[in-house]
Amino acid sequence: MDSGSRQQRSLNPSNGKTIEKPKVVVIMGPTGSGKSKLAIDLASHFPVEVINADSMQVYQGLDVLTNKVPPHEQKGVPHHLLGTVSPNIEFTAKEFRDSAIPLITDILSRNQIPVIVGGTNYYIQALVSPFLLDDSTEDVDESCYTGLSGDEQADLEFDSGRDDSNYRYEDLQDLDPVAANRIHPNNQRKINQYISLYARSGVLPSKLFQGKAAENWGRVDKSRFNCCFICVDAATPVLDRYVEQRVDCMIDAGLLDEVYDIYNVNGDYTRGLRQAIGVREFEEFLKMYLSTIRNNGATESIDAFLNPVSTNTHDETLKEHMRAILKSSGNNQLKILLEGAIDKVKLNTRRLIRIQKRRLNRLQTLYEWNIHYVDSMEAISCKSDESWAADVVGPAVNIITTFLSDKERMVPKLEDPKSTSKEPIQRDLWTQYTCKACGDKVLRGAHEWEQHQQGRRHRKRISQLRKSQAFCLAEQRQPHSSFKS
Known part of the structure; x- marks a missing residue:
């Protein structure tokens, strides 16, 4: 298979010339779903090399705890960015992108297929989305920045690299209260990044997500790569x-x-x-x-x-x-x-699984990522190699084969069964909502607020409050003299 078959052709409107987009396969999914295993099994069908996109597996050490694939289970498949970074530094989304791009170029030069594998979705976004095509802020209507840090971060933050300044949260509140609402007051790294961005560009961080920037944030249709997104998933229980x-x-x-x-x-x-x-x-x-x-x-x-x-x-x-x-x-x-x-x-x-699933749902519903789902539930439940081959490897091979043959539009989009939205959700990404019923829990963006309202815990809490209020009202109406021994 020649490298030309792994490119996507598109026209450059400025000169009408055809531009080749490198084709990459991206395997996503919540922890425990089988992403790494699928990537290795694909080597039996395609000439692949794996680029790790797990924000903890990139570091040296803790091989057991971070569940790195040991060498004897890699079956000779080359793995990149796996246990190569010093454990004491912060490896940001920007640094991942800057490391992965030359690796992809090198892999393609050997007529191999780059397979990005990991559950750290902000790494993948930084690599494939247009908002990090470059680090300039000259045209904020056409570019914006992202790069979540840690599993507790919202899905809407940028990462412009490390900054050693020491700004206060109050400084950010005074400068840009809308942006301040997006982060925790103790998140010093993001506070520094937000204020440093303003110092360099003169543009408020929250303004980056308005107008065309808000429309394009998270989109991959203008990506530097032609991506085939495969999500390995299973039921949460x-x-x-x-x-x-x-x-x-x-x-x-x-x-x-x-x-x-x-x-x-x-x-x-x-x-x-x-x-x-x-x-x-x-x-x-x-x-x-x-x-x-x-x-x-x-x-x-x-x-x-x-x-x-x-x-x-x-x-x-x-x-x-x-x-x-x-x-x-x-x-x-x-x-x-x-x-x-x-x-x-x-x-x-378990909490991480839910966070990862929510983020995947946001990528699909908010940003219209064409994610093809393969179900590993049966294989995990029954520990069955036959189910794994039939339900996961087989469908993934078919999707990738069609993708590489320039017929990806013919591949049916396997929707997340929990996703019923047909139209993109209105992108209210910055508004902060507070749920009084759930102990003043803070939600960011209309989508996150709607998801919270539909959640089982919220509905249970509302039901309990209603019952409690009904009981109190009934007790108030009932004369004490009516209670008899």
Whole structure:
């Protein structure tokens, strides 16, 4: 298959010449759905090379906790940006884009197909969307910036790289209260970026998302690449059970050793690898565990802490003791803290699944991404290789084959079954909504507000409030004399 068949032809309106757009395959989906496995299995059908787009797997270390595909399971398929970045730096969406573009060019030059794989959607947006074609702000009507940081961020932030300035949240409120409503008051990195952007361009951050910029934000029709988006997905309860089992397997595979090694009482949990789910959850346990050892341990244990020569041996002893705590009978305080940390990892992973699913839905409904869904539910539920081949690999191969043969318009768009919208949702992306019924929970944008209102927890809370109010009204109407013993 020649490289020309992997390009999309389009006309340059300025000179009428044909421009070739590189073709790339993008595999998306929530954690645990099988993205990495599908990418590797595609190598049996196409000459592929994988570019990792997981914001934690890019870092060196925590191979078990971040669920990196080990070399023996990669089946000889080249993987790029997997465990290559220093764990102590912040690898932004802009840096991912700047690293991935030359990799794509290099892969195409070898007549291979670049396959972008990962659940970090803001990495993928930064790579394929037009708002990061360049870093200039000369024409803000034609370009805008994005780059979410962490799983708690909204889907509408830019990333212009790191900035060492130290502005206050109040400064941003005074400058641009609309933009200030989009971020948490403690998100220092975004505060710096917003104000620095204004200092460079003279344009308020919120203004970047008005007019044509608001229309084009998140769109891929003017992307530098011709993309085939495939989402591996499964029902949320199925993924919940799977990731809980996976956390247990990670514990057996050495997760506790990894979090022990990365633990630092003065560590910065807002940058680099320490942001990963599964690190901070163990902080309280490790703090008490090491304090207990220091205060109550044998003399030789204390000496080992002070003697660098014996540090490695002592660390191995402490790791072994941690595993023994987890397997011990009884409910001492350390075991309770350790089991609680593991439960938090499972809870936060389940929350991540929901965040990823919401973002995928936004890409499809708000920005009209043509995402082709393949269902891995049966394969995950039954742990069936036959179902995996039939339900996931087969449909994905058919979609990619059609895409590479320049017949992608003939590929049926497999809609997310939860998505019933036929028209793009009106893009109210900046308005802040507050739900009093749910404890003053803050929602950003009309779409997020509508999704919240349709959520089970919100509806349950509203029902409870209505029942409570009805009971209070009935009690007020009922004379006390009518109650009889």
